[in-house]
Amino acid sequence: xxxxxxxxxxxxxxxxxxxxxxxxxxxxxxxxxxxxxxxxxxxxxxxxxxxxxxxxxxxxxxxxxxxxxxxxxxxxxxxxxxxxxxxxxxxxxxxxxxxxxxxxxxxxxxxxxxxxxxxxxxxxxxxxxxxxxxxxxxxxxxxxxxxxxxxxxxxxxxxxxxxxxxxxxxxxxxxxxxxxxxxxxxxxxxxxxxxxxxxxxxxxxxxxxxxxxxxxxxxxxxxxxxxxxxxxxxxxxxxxxxxxxxxxxxxxxxxxxxxxxxxxxxxxxxxxxxxxxxxxxxxxxxxxxxxxxxxxxxxxxxxxxxxxxxxxxxxxxxxxxxxxxxxxxxxxxxxxxxxxxxxxxxxxxxxxxxxxxxxxxxxxxxxxxxxxxxxxxxxxxxxxxxxxxxxxxxxxxxxxxxxxxxxxxxxxxxxxxxxxxxxxxxxxxxxxxxxxxxxxxx
Amino acid sequence: xxxxxxxxxxxxxxxxxxxxxxxxxxxxxxxxxxxxxxxxxxxxxxxxxxxxxxxxxxxxxxxxxxxxxxxxxxxxxxxxxxxxxxxxxxxxxxxxxxxxxxxxxxxxxxxxxxxxxxxxxxxxxxxxxxxxxxxxxxxxxxxxxxxxxxxxxxxxxxxxxxxxxxxxxxxxxxxxxxxxxxxxxxxxxxxxxxxxxxxxxxxxxxxxxxxxxxxxxxxxxxxxxxxxxxxxxxxxxxxxxxxxxxxxxxxxxxxxxxxxxxxxxxxxxxxxxxxxxxxxxxxxxxxxxxxxxxxxxxxxxxxxxxxxxxxxxxxxxxxxx
Numbered sequence: 001x002x003x004x005x006x007x008x009x010x011x012x013x014x015x016x017x018x019x020x021x022x023x024x025x026x027x028x029x030x031x032x033x034x035x036x037x038x039x040x041x042x043x044x045x046x047x048x049x050x051x052x053x054x055x056x057x058x059x060x061x062x063x064x065x066x067x068x069x070x071x072x073x074x075x076x077x078x079x080x081x082x083x084x085x086x087x088x089x090x091x092x093x094x095x096x097x098x099x100x101x102x103x104x105x106x107x108x109x110x111x112x113x114x115x116x117x118x119x120x121x122x123x124x125x126x127x128x129x130x131x132x133x134x135x136x137x138x139x140x141x142x143x144x145x146x147x148x149x150x151x152x153x154x155x156x157x158x159x160x161x162x163x164x165x166x167x168x169x170x171x172x173x174x175x176x177x178x179x180x181x182x183x184x185x186x187x188x189x190x191x192x193x194x195x196x197x198x199x200x201x202x203x204x205x206x207x208x209x210x211x212x213x214x215x216x217x218x219x220x221x222x223x224x225x226x227x228x229x230x231x232x233x234x235x236x237x238x239x240x241x242x243x244x245x246x247x248x249x250x251x252x253x254x255x256x257x258x259x260x261x262x263x264x265x266x267x268x269x270x271x272x273x274x275x276x277x278x279x280x281x282x283x284x285x286x287x288x289x290x291x292x293x294x295x296x297x298x299x300x301x302x303x304x305x306x307x308x309x310x311x312x313x314x315x316x317x318x319x320x321x322x323x324x325x326x327x328x329x330x331x332x333x334x335x336x337x338x339x340x341x342x343x344x345x346x347x348x349x350x351x352x353x354x355x356x357x358x359x360x361x362x363x364x365x366x367x368x369x370x371x372x373x374x375x376x377x378x379x380x381x382x383x384x385x386x387x388x389x390x391x392x393x394x395x396x397x398x399x400x401x402x403x404x405x406x407x408x409x410x411x412x413x414x415x416x417x418x419x420x421x422x423x424x425x426x427x428x429x430x431x432x433x434x435x436x437x438x439x440x441x442x
Numbered sequence: 443x444x445x446x447x448x449x450x451x452x453x454x455x456x457x458x459x460x461x462x463x464x465x466x467x468x469x470x471x472x473x474x475x476x477x478x479x480x481x482x483x484x485x486x487x488x489x490x491x492x493x494x495x496x497x498x499x500x501x502x503x504x505x506x507x508x509x510x511x512x513x514x515x516x517x518x519x520x521x522x523x524x525x526x527x528x529x530x531x532x533x534x535x536x537x538x539x540x541x542x543x544x545x546x547x548x549x550x551x552x553x554x555x556x557x558x559x560x561x562x563x564x565x566x567x568x569x570x571x572x573x574x575x576x577x578x579x580x581x582x583x584x585x586x587x588x589x590x591x592x593x594x595x596x597x598x599x600x601x602x603x604x605x606x607x608x609x610x611x612x613x614x615x616x617x618x619x620x621x622x623x624x625x626x627x628x629x630x631x632x633x634x635x636x637x638x639x640x641x642x643x644x645x646x647x648x649x650x651x652x653x654x655x656x657x658x659x660x661x662x663x664x665x666x667x668x669x670x671x672x673x674x675x676x677x678x679x680x681x682x683x684x685x686x687x688x689x690x691x692x693x694x695x696x697x698x699x700x701x702x703x704x705x706x707x708x709x710x711x712x713x714x715x716x717x718x719x720x721x722x723x724x725x726x727x728x729x730x731x732x733x734x735x736x737x738x739x740x741x742x743x744x745x746x747x748x749x750x751x752x753x754x755x756x757x758x759x760x761x762x763x
Contacts, residue, residue, distance in 0.1 A: 028512060028516075065516045079455060082455075083455035083458035098462050192459065198459065201472055
């Protein structure tokens with residue numbers, strides 16, 4: 001089986017959705033497995049007939065008949081947002097998205113109280129917002145770290161009594177900390193969550209292994225490596241491991257360590273949604289973004305020139321890739337972005353040990369005052385230029401929004417040619433929550 | 443990254459889940475099952491029967507067996523979605539008086555855990571349950587052969603159908619797949635899968651003759667499968683079944699193609715009428731079906747109306763077999 005892991009090597013928004021859709025359209029993929037993040041993901045897929053959907057929890061292969069989605073235990077599952085997403089897909093003619101969905105029983109549940117607490121905290125930060133999406137994903141993670149045995153999980157939806165007691169405890173604890181939260185009643189929530197459990201297949205932990213043995217699987221990452229909880233530019237990060245690590249754990253559990261092709265996704269213009277460092281930011285780069293809008297929680301969508309320094313750092317902390325998918329070549333032709341090959345003080349950001357957030361915060365401060373040094377002349381042959389600057393082949397290019405705009409350039413390189421994962425972080429256990437400054441929960 | 447662009451109200455969600463259709467139609471398979479469901483296990487089966495009854499005095503046996511190996515990609519799921527409509531389609535237009543339908547699934551006996559699954563003949567929606575209990579193997583060999591031979595062996599020797607036994611009218615067998623059959627039905631596979639002892643292997647040509655005595659046998663090669671355009675597959679089935687090997691360029695039309703083939707075979711409709719029927723019921727499959735069935739339809743036409751408009755020119759995407 002040629003399993004593939006798709007990870008964004010920037011700040012997100014590089015085009016994971018369209019790349020996953022293309023993979024599912026062009027080969028016999030039977031399942032997409034999500035392995036990080038939650039309902040805050042926004043992976044836009046556009047079909048040739050103009051229909052489009054911004055995938056949040058469903059895999060971006062859902063437009064392709066028969067392609068299943070499995071939400072692994074590394075996901076934070078939001079059944080309320082999921083219902084809305086299924087409704088939108090049904091309105092587009094995809095009426096069987098829910099029957100094609102399976103969910104790991106151990107995945108954490110995002111609830112209205114998490115969401116309300118997330119928003120309350122972000123509002124309290126005033127001008128120092130972290131760029132949270134307001135969906136409560138980080139809040140859900142934080143609560144589970146504080147109360148590991150009492151955090152509501154997907155499997156609890158099968159036991160209404162236990163679900164009710166866990167939700168009540170959650171409500172009471174968060175209200176004690178933050179004051180009354182704007183959320184529906186526990187009973188209403190129990191009703192909705194048990195309806196979710198009746199409609200969606202809830203699986204044990206072996207299900208990913210069964211999927212991997214039954215056919216080709218695409219692992220779809222969310223957010224981007226530069227937002228990683230341990231290696232991102234703290235505190236403008238997400239409370240989620242955004243590297244290949246979670247997917248590799250799932251593969252290892254199935255006895256398939258290291259067998260999947262690792263595909264990094266990058267865009268010719270480096271985007272960032274919300275605050276935080278973007279060394280190459282240039283207001284002149286304002287491509288039309290029909291599906292990415294300013295929103296109340298993250299603010300505007302920002303653009304910078306291709307930041308090879310940051311992307312090299314992402315490659316290093318992620319442990320390397322087999323190849324890249326480079327999107328928005330059409331945008332590059334129109335806007336003529338440049339490639340930032342160095343900053344004014346270095347051409348390499350040295351990865352630190354996983355979880356040293358003090359160090360990461362220093363790095364962030366440094367980046368906020370760094371100036372880009374651009375390679376001259378601006379590139380014309382983007383795939384070649386990116387491959388040279390990053391030292392990895394560009395396997396896929398994208399000239400437009402749909403799957404048919406993608407071009408496969410080379411056969412995927414064998415896994416052996418992967419750069420040595422010198423600084424690859426172990427999927428370490430998290431430190432105690434108390435030792436951790438609050439991250440942005442995107 | 444994005445934001446909450448969905449209406450996420452808890453009441454909406456509960457309503458939405460209540461409204462949503464059930465779990466996966468392949469719930470058994472999606473639940474992780476890798477062994478044949480007892481209701482579909484061919485082992486030890488004497489015969490699957492299609493019998494006349496007071497309610498259905500003139501039964502017509504129809505069997506649809508589809509390949510569930512990996513090379514078929516998404517085809518089994520699309521078929522699974524479409525096939526429950528088959529009965530309605532047959533009845534609504536009176537193509538067959540008392541259709542009784544059996545669904546089955548074909549894997550690869552050389553490497554699969556579930557090489558053959560066969561349901562019962564049903565004349566109501568119990569056939570949906572059989573579809574739901576199928577295991578989608580998803581594997582397959584890579585040698586471009588699947589155990590269609592074993593499936594035909596089962597159909598030849600382990601079915602009993604009144605339409606043939608009482609009225610000498612053959613049933614209809616549709617095999618939907620994209621690979622070739624093995625050159626012979628192997629003795630040890632019959633033993634392993636059906637639990638039946640036979641003294642020697644049966645050559646493929648022999649079993650094809652045998653099955654065709656009782657069954658009008660068709661092979662449908664759907665677009666979207668891995669080997670759909672491989673000329674070796676086309677040639678293989680053309681040699682065995684002649685014009686009854688049909689290439690289908692739109693899987694969504696599988697159901698209509700089967701229904702019309704039965705209607706044409708039963709002489710209850712001619713091709714032009716049938717295509718009109720499809721348009722009447724709002725099906726957009728008419729073009730695909732007409733292409734797939736043009737030869738069969740022309741031969742079987744009830745009246746000698748002019749044949750179809752020329753759709754078989756060089757730009758035709760359908761390769762006639």
